[in-house]
Amino acid sequence: MSTEIKHETWSSRWIFILAATGSAVGLGNIWRFPYVTGENGGGAFVLVYLLCVLLVGLPVMICEVMLGKHGRASPINAMKNLAIGAKLSEKWGMVGLLGIVAGFLILSFYSVIAGWSLAYTFYFVTGTMETMGPQSAEAFFNKLTESATSMLVWHSIFLVITCYMVGRGLKRGLEMAVKSLMPILFLMLFGLVCYSAVVGNFGDAIVYLFRPNFSALTGESILIALGQAFFSLSLGMGSLMIYGAYLPKQTPIIRTSAMIGIADTLVALSAGLAIFPIVFAYGLEAGQGPGLVFVTLTVAFGAMPFGQILGTLFFVLLSIAAWTSAISLLEPIVAWMLEGGRLTRVKATVIGGAGAWLLGVFSLLSFNIWGDITIFSKNFFEISEFLSTSIMLPLGGLLIVLFSGWRLKSDTALEWLGIEAKEWKLRAKVLILLVKVVAPLGVAAVLVNSSGLDRIGLKIFSLIF
Numbered sequence: 515m516s517t518e519i520k521h522e523t524w525s526s527r528w529i530f531i532l533a534a535t536g537s538a539v540g541l542g543n544i545w546r547f548p549y550v551t552g553e554n555g556g557g558a559f560v561l562v563y564l565l566c567v568l569l570v571g572l573p574v575m576i577c578e579v580m581l582g583k584h585g586r587a588s589p590i591n592a593m594k595n596l597a598i599g600a601k602l603s604e605k606w607g608m609v610g611l612l613g614i615v616a617g618f619l620i621l622s623f624y625s626v627i628a629g630w631s632l633a634y635t636f637y638f639v640t641g642t643m644e645t646m647g648p649q650s651a652e653a654f655f656n657k658l659t660e661s662a663t664s665m666l667v668w669h670s671i672f673l674v675i676t677c678y679m680v681g682r683g684l685k686r687g688l689e690m691a692v693k694s695l696m697p698i699l700f701l702m703l704f705g706l707v708c709y710s711a712v713v714g715n716f717g718d719a720i721v722y723l724f725r726p727n728f729s730a731l732t733g734e735s736i737l738i739a740l741g742q743a744f745f746s747l748s749l750g751m752g753s754l755m756i757y758g759a760y761l762p763k764q765t766p767i768i769r770t771s772a773m774i775g776i777a778d779t780l781v782a783l784s785a786g787l788a789i790f791p792i793v794f795a796y797g798l799e800a801g802q803g804p805g806l807v808f809v810t811l812t813v814a815f816g817a818m819p820f821g822q823i824l825g826t827l828f829f830v831l832l833s834i835a836a837w838t839s840a841i842s843l844l845e846p847i848v849a850w851m852l853e854g855g856r857l858t859r860v861k862a863t864v865i866g867g868a869g870a871w872l873l874g875v876f877s878l879l880s881f882n883i884w885g886d887i888t889i890f891s892k893n894f895f896e897i898s899e900f901l902s903t904s905i906m907l908p909l910g911g912l913l914i915v916l917f918s919g920w921r922l923k924s925d926t927a928l929e930w931l932g933i934e935a936k937e938w939k940l941r942a943k944v945l946i947l948l949v950k951v952v953a954p955l956g957v958a959a960v961l962v963n964s965s966g967l968d969r970i971g972l973k974i975f976s977l978i979f
């Protein structure tokens with residue numbers, strides 16, 4: 515069968531942890547988490563987010579890595595093979611297809627934002643960023659997004675370096691990047707939190723992030739929190755499935771997943787703690803949207819001693835974090851094309867990259883010339899972001915837990931997870947409860963609510979009775 519093609523294997527479990535953390539930690543934590551938190555009113559949103567990570571995200575992650583490790587192929591073929599092995603319908607391969615489409619869509623706008631990070635690196639290196647107050651930082655950011663040409667250049671550069679890495683194969687380069695650079699990013703982020711604590715309005719930020727104000731919470735923001743958990747943990751679209759497929763046999767999946775989840779959450783919270791004290795100290799707008807991190811950090815670095823060097827370093831690291839995530843967005847589709855047997859890795863990468871580039875161009879134009887073209891008052895970028903993150907990822911995750919929890923035999927699943935005998939009894943029960951009941955119900959409820967199906971259902975119900 516064509517799916518028999520041999521994929522690489524990670525050199526060790528640690529490399530997998532680093533690569534998966536590299537996939538998880540990215541713009542989702544540092545760019546997206548603070549800004550969606552700001553748009554959704556703070557504390558209550560953060561609480562819902564943390565619950566989503568714990569009760570839904572982690573179970574989905576465990577299942578996804580498990581399916582990849584045993585399917586040993588791209589998401590589409592892994593799901594197909596596992597389903598056939600368990601005497602189920604081949605149609606389960608569609609879960610992989612949904613993931614691949616979602617990944618493609620995410621990569622397209624992800625690369626646009628990563629392009630901003632590259633642009634900021636360049637501005638800091640060349641000293642364009644002298645000390646700036648909030649207004650000029652905002653104006654500076656707007657100047658970048660208003661220029662379709664500059665964004666096009668940076669978006670293209672970012673996709674080229676992503677394709678370069680994926681084209682070479684995962685082990686060379688990616689392993690190196692995550693091994694040495696991720697820890698430096700963590701350290702810098704920690705340093706930034708300390709800086710913000712001293713210089714910024716730390717008290718207000720803590721209250722904002724951790725004191726829940728439930729009146730600010732809407733149905734849509736719950737869906738956004740769930741989507742953010744999936745986005746940040748790289749779930750629901752096959753990234754961790756394909757990374758799991760490259761795992762050596764003896765890897766403890768649960769402990770490994772927990773480590774990735776914890777690292778990712780700590781980075782997101784640190785980003786919040788670095789950004790919001792500055793936002794409040796300078797009277798910036800917490801709900802200003804995608805520009806939040808760029809504007810805030812420009813102000814912060816501008817006012818700091820050695821700001822130019824530190825700013826450069828920070829945006830270099832952010833670009834690298836985005837790069838290791840983007841690689842994991844492109845890999846599933848490339849692995850799938852490779853399994854077709856007709857393309858070389860390089861060709862598959864070029865095709866995947868070119869497609870994402872084109873869609874990305876539509877996204878970047880919606881920040882300027884196409885800004886007014888909207889459907890349901892969302893522009894192309896916002897539609898791609900909402901559709902992929904808030905609908906497709908949770909839907910993919912739902913199907914993954916349903917497959918693992920209800921279609922696979924519990925014994926098989928537990929054996930695949932390496933759970934044996936007595937010591938695990940309680941933990942196995944908790945896990946089964948989460949995978950079978952809590953996670954699917956949670957995702958389904960949020961999806962139904964957000965799509966308006968519940969209101970339609972109620973209407974029909976009231977019409978009939």
Ligand code: PHE
Binds near residue numbers: 539542
């Ligand atoms: N988790 C990545 C981030 O936080 C984005 C991503 C989403 C990567 C889905 C892979 C799959 O930036």
